[in-house]
Amino acid sequence: MDLRELRLDAALALLAQAGSSQAVQQRPDCTPALQELIDGLCGLCLADPLTGLSSRGHLHAVLGREIDRVLRSGESALLLMLDIDQFDAVNGTQGAAAGAALLQSVARALGACVRPMDTLARYGDAQFALLLPACQAAFGRALAERLRRAVAHTPIPTGASLRLHATLSVGGAFATQAIRSTPLLWAERARHQLCQAQSAGCDRVSIEEQPESAVSAEEKSLLFGPLPPAENS
Known part of the structure; x- marks a missing residue:
């Protein structure tokens, strides 16, 4: 597939604004370049562009x-x-x-x-x-x-x-x-x-104050511990 057939101008502009590489423009018919484009867009979704923190x-x-x-x-x-x-x-x-x-x-x-x-x-x-x-x-x-x-x-x-x-x-x-x-x-x-x-x-x-748990240690063991062995019928 030739990536030049896709409408990638907006995606490439976003990556260029974020300082990403120009690999897609340099190798428009290369599958790794498409993967790099996808990874770059995913990165923009996960991070805030101004601070670099998580989004x-x-x-x-x-x-x-x-x-x-x-x-x-x-x-x-x-x-x-x-x-x-x-x-x-x-x-x-x-x-x-x-x-x-x-x-x-x-x-x-x-x-x-x-x-x-x-x-x-x-x-x-x-x-x-x-x-x-x-x-x-x-x-x-x-x-x-x-x-x-x-x-x-x-x-x-x-x-x-x-x-x-x-x-x-x-x-x-x-x-x-x-x-x-x-x-x-x-x-x-x-x-x-x-x-x-x-x-x-x-x-x-x-x-906020943490609520006091009303569940005792014994009750927690019954709720989250292993199941008892089944009785023979």
Whole structure:
């Protein structure tokens, strides 16, 4: 098949804008070039082009898998929603270039604080999300405070002489065996806590309390342990 017969202009333009190679244009009748095109487009769907973080769609797919893992393993996971305070004011007064520099700097500061197993994504215009698997309550709150402080202490160059300082509001919600959820509901609970932090004055953390499990160790053994041997009839 000659790829030149396909209408690939829009796809190639997207890859060129993202800085991908020009292999498809150089070898338009080569099957590996088509595979490279497909892989490149998939990469654009999984990543945010401005910050390089995971995309919102990719995060929701990961959340679904994490909910299943929590139900199987019993280990809780934490989803944090992080919003840059007063971002619209910066974008409006300093311009789009300053807003983009602010987002990229915040993304780098957040990325330097997370584990390889965590998933950090850009969730909205000035909003980020962070999934923390196998996360206990004390660790989650400590990390959320660390993220908030890291961004607050990061100077953000936006021009030859101008430097900005940003602050974050952070909200978080846990997924546990005791809470049956979906990615959308989990994200909504975390966003509710984010609104709580913003309502309290911004530049602070609000994390949903974990519910106490009413299931005893013996009951868990009966629910999730091996089946008893069948009785002879």
